[in-house]
Amino acid sequence: MFIRKYGAIDIGSNGVRLLISNIIEFDENQTEFKKSALIRVPIRLGEDVFNTGKISEKNIQRMSDAMNSFRLIMRVYGVEKFKACATSAMREAKNSKSAVKRIFENSQIKIEVIDGQKEAEIISYTELHTLLKSNRSYLYVDVGGGSTEFTFFSKGKKINARSFPLGTVRILDGKVDQNTWSEAEDWIKENSSSLKNLSLIGSGGNINKLYKMSGKLPGKYLDIKYLENYYNFLSNMTYEERISKLDLNPDRADVIVPAAKIYLNALQWCQATKIYVPKFGLSDGIIRGLYANKLS
Known part of the structure; x- marks a missing residue:
């Protein structure tokens, strides 16, 4: 038996989530995926974007803080691989590219902004x-x-x-x-x-x-x-x-x-x-x- 730890960051319009999963590989039995930790922070990016078209300075900083926290938590858990995806609010924000760049500079977490079709495709992997x-x-x-x-x-x-x-x-x-x-x-x-x-x-x-x-x-x-x-x-x-x-x-x-x-x-x-x-x-x-x- 071998156990891997992977992480996933879901940046939505109503909240941001970090999921850490244990991936348990067996010699003969089917690989199992078990949730180890789920952390959610209520950063409502949609309130910014759907009203002003942009992510506010305050929420860019909050996102940077959240990503820094997630990075440290994943380090403590021993996560070997992770990915961060952002959906509706981030893809509609006029300052999405600059926000993603600044968050990366502050946290070293690279965010991929995905469209609805890609979002549905990823969900189909479950x-x-x-x-x-x-x-x-x-x-x-x-x-x-x-x-x-x-x-x-x-x-x-x-x-x-x-x-x-x-x-x-x-x-x-x-x-x-x-x-x-x-x-x-x-x-x-x-x-x-x-x-x-x-x-x-x-x-x-x-x-x-x-x-x-x-x-x-x-x-x-x-x-x-x-x-x-x-x-x-x-x-x-x-x-x-x-x-x-x-x-x-x-x-x-x-x-x-x-x-x-x-x-x-x-x-x-x-x-x-x-x-x-x-x-x-x-x-x-x-x-x-x-x-x-x-x-x-």
Whole structure:
């Protein structure tokens, strides 16, 4: 048996995460990937970019501090390989290139800004394939702060994918118009019209939290009725009540409502009734992509 340690940094519009995984290689058995540490810092880059078009000086410094901290943590853990990827907010920022350069100069962490298609590709490196039954179709929905990636699978294979600027922070900031919602709805309806036995697979911190709050055991699913009821329940609470009564973190208590709306709409648009919630996402895909030499 041999154990490797890899790291993945996911720089989203609502938060920044460091995942450290143990990769356990066996002589005969299949290699296992086990999370060793997950650290999240609430740097909401989307609030800068979706309102001003740029990353603020304050958040460039906060990002530099976070990357320095992550570098030291990875050193302590003995991480031998890592990759940092930034998504929607960073790729839309007018000063993205200069911000990435400055963060690298301050922390020696090189950030790759990826588009929605690359983001979906990296997520496909996860164990997503283990969930795809050959006699069913799926719509994979990954909701972030700045965008949502939709990917259709049928008979175990990807058939279409698209990224829309439907993100939780973007919605909260009033930066999503009705045309964007309608465009996403039309695309999902068009691509799901010929698919039978369709279910959703949800990814992202908000759907993971909604699943945890449901009290369901791992491997089960959320049905559309539950999500409808819980969305209405959350919508009727104030931000302060979600923090005090539901014990939600301040940076989760606001975005969880628009996130639930996106998942609920996706269910309705493709006429699905179930959403499965495996706990993996971009950072897990980065780890597996590095290990398989699909990323560098």
